[in-house]
Amino acid sequence: MQIDLSDKTALVTASTAGIGLAIAQGLAASGAAVVLNGRSEASIARAREQLLAAVPGATLYGVAADLGDAAGAERLLASLPAIDILVNNAGIYGPQDFFDTDDATWERYWQTNVMSGVRLARALLPGLVERGWGRVLFISSESARNIPADMVHYGVTKTAQLALARGLAKRVAGSGVTVNSVLPGPTLSDGFAAMMQDEIARTGKSLEELGREFVLANRPSSVIRRAATVEEVANLVVYVCSTQASATSGAALRVDGGVVDDIL
Structure with a gap:
């Protein structure tokens, strides 16, 4: 299978390190122009240097914006070129007992893990539908289906991403735009x-x-x-972003090493 995204532009949120950076590299290696996003210009500069070393000649943009609130999303949206692929990777996590998790923590997780994707999808999906092609992905987690007892607040936001992706896939049904979730494990x-x-x-x-x-x-x-390695997660994401994945939409696709113990 030859994945060619040379005529596509992808936005990968929180793409200056980790899984996000690996996804950006995989998309760039497949020919896509990639918009890098991080909280600082310095982190974007470091990521750009790494990507150009790995994928010489890659077309890269960068927008510094913290997606934990509406102002950050607006800042990012105001600086974007036309986007064909949206990978909602921005997210935070951390263990904390349910009884010690206050409203402010719940709100911070909700804003970053869920509302960042809501805001970007709401702004960018209409253009994808109008052009008749697009890919939207939410990087969720096996914790969406296997809620950790020590991170209930995190698990709830990851489950919400699955519902959001499924609902959006139905909302744009028949448009040529697919919406899916990818669920990494450890x-x-x-x-x-x-x-x-x-x-x-x-x-x-x-x-x-x-x-x-x-x-x-x-x-x-x-x-x-x-x-898993970050590259193994990125490989699945790149495929789901490809033209070859046109019959996959509304799906929650696991790359969790089989942690979730079921056959579906």
């Missing part, structure tokens, strides 16, 4: 590496070894028995 992202930094120094183990131990201890239902 992944060797920059965030995971930062979380494991002290453990790497203490034990001398590699990030991959610690990722495997984390999965076996915390996600024992995993079929692959290890954490």
